[in-house]
Amino acid sequence: MSIPFVRDYDFEYGRCDQLSPMVQRVVADNPGPFTYTGTGVFIIGDVNVAVIDPGPTTPAHVAALEKALEGRAVTHVLVTHHHIDHSPMAQPLAEAHGCKVYGYGLQPRPPQGGEVRLEAGDDLTFKPDVEIRDGEIIEGDGWTIEAIHTPGHTSNHLCYDLREENTLFSGDHIMGWSTSVVSPPDGDMGDYLNSLRRVYDRHFNILRPTHGPAITDVDVFVKAYLDHRLAREAQIANALKSGLNSIFDIVSDLYAEIDKRLHPAAAHSVLSHLIHMRQEGRVKADGPDGLKQEYFLTEDGKKGAA
Numbered sequence: 134m135s136i137p138f139v140r141d142y143d144f145e146y147g148r149c150d151q152l153s154p155m156v157q158r159v160v161a162d163n164p165g166p167f168t169y170t171g172t173g174v175f176i177i178g179d180v181n182v183a184v185i186d187p188g189p190t191t192p193a194h195v196a197a198l199e200k201a202l203e204g205r206a207v208t209h210v211l212v213t214h215h216h217i218d219h220s221p222m223a224q225p226l227a228e229a230h231g232c233k234v235y236g237y238g239l240q241p242r243p244p245q246g247g248e249v250r251l252e253a254g255d256d257l258t259f260k261p262d263v264e265i266r267d268g269e270i271i272e273g274d275g276w277t278i279e280a281i282h283t284p285g286h287t288s289n290h291l292c293y294d295l296r297e298e299n300t301l302f303s304g305d306h307i308m309g310w311s312t313s314v315v316s317p318p319d320g321d322m323g324d325y326l327n328s329l330r331r332v333y334d335r336h337f338n339i340l341r342p343t344h345g346p347a348i349t350d351v352d353v354f355v356k357a358y359l360d361h362r363l364a365r366e367a368q369i370a371n372a373l374k375s376g377l378n379s380i381f382d383i384v385s386d387l388y389a390e391i392d393k394r395l396h397p398a399a400a401h402s403v404l405s406h407l408i409h410m411r412q413e414g415r416v417k418a419d420g421p422d423g424l425k426q427e428y429f430l431t432e433d434g435k436k437g438a439a
């Protein structure tokens with residue numbers, strides 16, 4: 134089954150929209166290939182609020198955020214992960230309101246250099262005042278949020294569960310408009326699949342990703358998102374079986390239909406699958422994992438691909 138993507142939604146840059154009794158959103162004017170229409174900044178609560186992923190520090194966005202928060206106090210700034218479309222405004226906003234920034238903290242696996250740039254980019258200055266971990270509860274004025282550690286897109290990615298509305302702020306972990314980028318070494322496909330299963334198991338009413346519209350048919354969507362990755366893995370196993378052993382040959386075969394400019398990103402996605410399959414013993418290679426490595430099925434691999 135293909136993923137039932139949702140891409141249409143009503144928004145205007147800088148406008149503050151009431152999305153539910155407890156949730157408002159301001160969309161930043163930073164559209165792009167990784168941000169879709171821009172960063173959706175969520176405001177939780179009424180007078181004393183939490184802000185999730187305050188976004189970039191562009192003047193128009195800063196002004197829009199100021200206007201949306203006029204007469205209110207931000208008591209908590211929550212960050213899903215350290216990418217530049219999510220976290221740069223976190224510290225300035227917290228300082229302006231005299232509150233703290235909450236997030237997982239630095240990446241457990243920092244970049245080693247030489248990676249192909251597949252994302253909007255890292256915010257290397259990001260450092261939360263309060264490091265939070267899986268299952269931690271943050272309480273504010275009339276709202277309760279649980280942090281859920283969802284590594285995969287990045288190793289330090291957190292989603293936030295607004296208990297009162299059974300709503301998950303899913304960051305870049307699950308997005309309605311697109312699949313998520315999972316690029317090694319910080320991105321990890323094994324972690325990613327587990328993090329998808331964790332979200333599925335909690336049966337949320339609604340997912341509110343940072344980019345694009347909400348996902349309302351949650352279980353169907355997350356199941357399809359997961360199945361898509363598992364189907365891709367089966368295709369990779371078949372390609373290996375047919376004698377395609379280099380990542381670039383596999384990409385040319387599996388992604389023949391897509392724009393060649395997207396092939397480097399696809400190569401990273403295939404690599405993340407192969408690393409995961411190797412960890413599970415379904416695939417082998419003679420040296421360290423990487424884009425130039427050749428991969429082969431092990432005997433168990435044939436079983437795994439079935």
Ligand SMILES: [Zn+2]
Binds near residue numbers: 214
């Ligand atoms: Zn990101």
